[in-house]
Amino acid sequence: MIAAAIGILALSLxxxxxxxxxxxxxxxxxxxxxxxxxxxxxxxxxxxxxxxDAQRKQKWRGIAxxxxxMAPQDQQKMQQQMRSWSELTPQQRQAAREQYKSLRQLxxxxxxxxxxxxxxxxxxxPDQKREFQSRAAPPGGRIPAPAMTPPDGQRQR
Amino acid sequence: xxxxxxxxxGVLLIAAAAFGYQQWQIYNQTREIAEIDVEILTxxxxxxxxxxxxxxxxxxxxxx
Numbered sequence: 001m002i003a004a005a006i007g008i009l010a011l012s013l014x015x016x017x018x019x020x021x022x023x024x025x026x027x028x029x030x031x032x033x034x035x036x037x038x039x040x041x042x043x044x045x046x047x048x049x050x051x052x053d054a055q056r057k058q059k060w061r062g063i064a065x066x067x068x069x070m071a072p073q074d075q076q077k078m079q080q081q082m083r084s085w086s087e088l089t090p091q092q093r094q095a096a097r098e099q100y101k102s103l104r105q106l107x108x109x110x111x112x113x114x115x116x117x118x119x120x121x122x123x124x125x126p127d128q129k130r131e132f133q134s135r136a137a138p139p140g141g142r143i144p145a146p147a148m149t150p151p152d153g154q155r156q157r
Numbered sequence: 158x159x160x161x162x163x164x165x166x167g168v169l170l171i172a173a174a175a176f177g178y179q180q181w182q183i184y185n186q187t188r189e190i191a192e193i194d195v196e197i198l199t200x201x202x203x204x205x206x207x208x209x210x211x212x213x214x215x216x217x218x219x220x221x
Binding site for chain 1: 190211214
């Protein structure tokens, strides 16, 4: 009896760790199983939807749920960027999240400066851009940004 | 026998709790990632600005 119970415990924990079991638990609906509203919001992802893993599908369904409460300009931005975002590798998405979390702690004037510097960066000659790219830190090691450090006591949102 | 049944019940209870806790963690992790992704997708900067490592180096550079 005890051995059987321990066996069930071990089996259930092992199954819960496996991606296929998580897909069953989280639900991995095909594109046709989504509601018409979800399909409308997630339309940019339609070509790749069936290749997404269960957790990403759940994430996007959660985003689709909050979509109606978003401001119209945010809805438009999201629709425009959704496909490019989906095409990034998991490592690129994670790096982008880390970079975003780092930048969002900046005070408003520094955020404006970042936007301005992005515009400047866009206008750099390709050779110079390549030089900066080659000087970039290896993946996983974020670049220290002393000029972009938030003031003391500023908390992350 | 009775002691064995209680033990078995206890182990099953632990299994259910561990399973529930793990699902709760997955749910929270998914929700947190979704929140950040929405913020990135609706931010003033394009996605490239968060991905381009050259831009990240440029930000820390004094060259203009």
